[in-house]
Amino acid sequence: GAGVSQSPSNKVTEKGKDVELRCDPISGHTALYWYRQSLGQGLEFLIYFQGNSAPDKSGLPSDRFSAERTGGSVSTLTIQRTQQEDSAVYLCASSPGTRLAGNTIYFGEGSWLTVV
Amino acid sequence: AQxxxxxxPEMSVQEAETVTLSCTYDTSESDYYLFWYKQPPSRQMILVIRQEAYKQQNATExxxxVNFQKAAKSFxxxxxxxxxxxxxxxxxAYTRTSYGKLTFGQGTILTVHP
Incomplete structure (x- = not known):
């Protein structure tokens, strides 16, 4: 696609349920990132993928959060046993190369998760 | 931690006028990147401008x-x-990493009046 695509755009789930958020990066982009945007915490880094491996997952807030990337393309962020504090916009981003020099990071429009 | x-939190400007948004950061590093991103109601973050700390010349697009004051840690x-x-x-946003692990500020809402 022309840009970073995320689905679903909006998701309402009940507390305790599991959710999966999907990210389709721009074709050919090696680097992929997940960020979370919430009213209380602002914008936070979650995880960085280089190809299919995640050399930096230091931002995942708890073991209920996990992410994978397959085929060097699509990534899925999974939140197990959702809590109300998980309510946020989850933003995915991708970049042509793994180094910032000479590369721009492109963001998607996010998945808005509401836990009720 | 950076x-x-x-x-x-909020700024406003008249159409055709000039406005300046402030940002300060805290770091002990000498090499890093700084960014300004714009987020319209669509939620998509759009890169406005970036600055490499080793470059003394202010970036323009x-x-x-930008007015980059390295000693004052102002951008x-x-x-x-x-x-x-x-x-x-x-x-x-700031990063000292070679990849895109960004630390963001809390944001400034800009209103433009016609």
Whole structure:
């Protein structure tokens, strides 16, 4: 696609349920990132993928959060046993190369998760 | 830990006028990147401008320019000839990594009045 695509755009789930958020990066982009945007915490880094491996997952807030990337393309962020504090916009981003020099990071429009 | 501070929660400007958004950051590193991102209601973060810390020259992109004061750890964004389409939330961001692990400020909401 022309840009970073995320689905679903909006998701309402009940507390305790599991959710999966999907990210389709721009074709050919090696680097992929997940960020979370919430009213209380602002914008936070979650995880960085280089190809299919995640050399930096230091931002995942708890073991209920996990992410994978397959085929060097699509990534899925999974939140197990959702809590109300998980309510946020989850933003995915991708970049042509793994180094910032000479590369721009492109963001998607996010998945808005509401836990009720 | 690195922190990024945007002290102006909201700013407003008249169309065609100039506005400056402030950003300060805290780091002990000498090599790093700084960014300004724009987030319109669509939620998509759009890169406005970037600055490499080793470059002394301030970055410019058309109507957007920065005032990078490394010693003062200040990175302000100047928008000239403001347009209605500039209305958005603006985020300042920092990273010392070679990849895109960004630390964002809290954001400044910019309103442009016709």
């Amino acid at each position: 922190t990024v501070t945007q002290s102006q 058309n109507r957007f320019s 302000s964004l100047k928008i000239s000839d403001s347009q209605l389409g500039d209305a958005a939330m603006y985020f300042c």
